[in-house]
Amino acid sequence: MSSAAAKKLRPKYLNLRALLFEIRLPLPGWISILHRVSGALLVFPFAAWLLYMLDHSLASEQSFQAVSAYLDLPLVKAGVLLFVWAYCHHLCAGVRFLLLDLNRGIELVPARRSSLAVLVVSLALTAFFGARLW
Amino acid sequence: MTRTVVGAHYGMRDWLAQRLTAVVMAVYSLVLAVALMRGEPIAYPVWRDLFAQGWMRVATLVFAVSLVWHAWVGARDILMDYVKPDGLRLALQVLTLLLLATYMAWTIQVLWR
Numbered sequence: 001m002s003s004a005a006a007k008k009l010r011p012k013y014l015n016l017r018a019l020l021f022e023i024r025l026p027l028p029g030w031i032s033i034l035h036r037v038s039g040a041l042l043v044f045p046f047a048a049w050l051l052y053m054l055d056h057s058l059a060s061e062q063s064f065q066a067v068s069a070y071l072d073l074p075l076v077k078a079g080v081l082l083f084v085w086a087y088c089h090h091l092c093a094g095v096r097f098l099l100l101d102l103n104r105g106i107e108l109v110p111a112r113r114s115s116l117a118v119l120v121v122s123l124a125l126t127a128f129f130g131a132r133l134w
Numbered sequence: 135m136t137r138t139v140v141g142a143h144y145g146m147r148d149w150l151a152q153r154l155t156a157v158v159m160a161v162y163s164l165v166l167a168v169a170l171m172r173g174e175p176i177a178y179p180v181w182r183d184l185f186a187q188g189w190m191r192v193a194t195l196v197f198a199v200s201l202v203w204h205a206w207v208g209a210r211d212i213l214m215d216y217v218k219p220d221g222l223r224l225a226l227q228v229l230t231l232l233l234l235a236t237y238m239a240w241t242i243q244v245l246w247r
Contacts, residue, residue: 036212043205043230047237055244058185064178091163094156101153132171 028115035093038086046083077133084129088122152207155200162197191245198241202234 012018025033053070056063070076096118100106105114170176184190209230217223 036208039205039208040212043209044233047201047205048233051237051240051244055240058182058244058247061178064181087163091160095160098153098156 026112027119028111031093031096031115031118034089035097038090038093041082041086042090046086049079050083080133081126081130084133085122085126088125088129089118092118092122092125148207148210152204155204158200159197159204162193162200185245194245195241198238202238206230206234 053067057067058064071080096105096114099114100111105111185194210227213223213226213230217226
């Protein structure tokens with residue numbers, strides 16, 4: 001055994017410092033944890049928020065106009081933009097996971113490449129919808 | 135009779151349901167996004183008439199059912215991974231189910247008012 005390996009402390013316990021600064025997650029790992037984070041955000045609060053807006057937008061002409069005006073507020077637009085990113089990321093990462101389930105791109109290099117594609121495509125889609133929003 | 139507490143197939147139905155509901159939601163999202171992004175901003179009569187169509191209501195209902203099913207599998211996975219105390223995890227799972235049931239009832243109310 002080399003001396004470098006022998007010096008490593010075992011067992012190694014996880015703590016916040018280790019999670020933030022010591023453990024370097026590879027890109028597919030980031031895609032995976034962001035898939036969870038975006039999924040959780042979509043369930044709550046975004047699903048409730050969208051359902052609330054759908055409810056009011058269909059109730060009457062006046063409440064439809066009220067929702068339109070509400071969606072013009074900068075803070076609301078920022079919230080919509082975060083929703084759009086969460087949706088696009090969750091969708092793109094989900095498609096990638098489906099392909100991985102079908103044994104497509106499971107080698108290290110294609111898996112890293114496709115995770116980069118997920119990140120780039122979902123951010124590009126967010127930028128596209130954001131541009132339409134403003 | 136021996137009871138196996140670990141083994142294959144236990145999560146198979148959830149696993150498959152999560153993927154099938156994902157495909158349903160992806161198709162609905164893409165069709166709706168393309169339909170809504172084509173022209174200028176949607177006026178109220180167009181929006182109201184869209185959700186007055188029977189097929190749109192059924193499609194949206196199917197989307198909502200897919201969403202709560204998919205969300206339940208995902209939320210359960212997250213809670214099983216990160217929340218270790220059994221009582222707290224059970225409480226959070228019950229809260230999740232109540233939230234999803236509320237979404238379902240609310241969706242039906244919005245679609246068939």
